[in-house]
Amino acid sequence: MTTQDYIKLSQGAMLATENAGWAPDLFLRKEPVSSSGNEKGIEWHPLIPFLPENICVLFLGSFPPQRKRWCMDFFYPNFINDHWRIEGEVFHGDAQHFVNQANKTFKLREIVEHLKEHGIGFFDTAIAVKRLEDNASDKFLEVVAPTDIHAMIAQLPTLKAIVTTGEKATETIVASLGLHDHRGQVSLPKVNAFIPTAIRDLELYRLPSSSRAYPMSLSKKAEAYRKMFERYSLLS
Secondary structure (H helix, E strand, O other): HHHHHHHHHHHHHHHHHHOOOOOHHHHOOOOOOOOOOEOOOEEEEEOOOOOOOOOOEEEEEEEOHHHHHOOOOOOOOOOOOHHHHHHHHHHHOOOOEEHHHOOOEHHHHHHHHHHHHHHHEEEEEEEEEEOOOOOOHHHHHEEHHHHHHHHHHHOOOOOOOEEEHHHHHHHEHHHHOEOOOOOOOOOOOOEEEEEEOOOOOOOOEEEEOOOOOOOOOHHHHHHHHHHOOOOOOOOO
């Protein structure tokens, strides 16, 4: 893949995002981003939300990994993260469907078309963080500015579920939505389970992480993701 091809793919993904029908004034960064992407230790989100017009399921992670770990300008950009392999297995019976193995990247154009067709969106629970360690681990992320989830949901009338795949993202979204159990305690859904929210009929669904650090085989993860997609009628 040439540099020009890579740029075209990246621009195509961002163009699809920009035309997805959300209100951009709600989600603009609160501070300018320097050329290094870092302001006094604060790192602002490098991507804008990917929210197709027919969105049914919204994946909310914690925050993208450091740029040095990216193989494409989109969500789940780390080549050793298995999210796009899981979606390839679930929707096409082939974990390599969205993988460009020769260039150690993912097929961005096919991913964007797939997500728009099925109504699958992506963003994160924080728009600004501090990295307390020089790695991609969620446990070393300090949330500086959470995403305005309520404002985002208000723009998405077809949304049925918010999906998280990590503890940090789950904790952040539960706090943002004010979800508590009958004792007034913060209520975190268990992995492979969902809980209702107080917003419309919206559910919060928690899945196993697509990180290879999570101790579960890709096939087992694909099975869990398949059940979620089936619940919201995204699989025929």
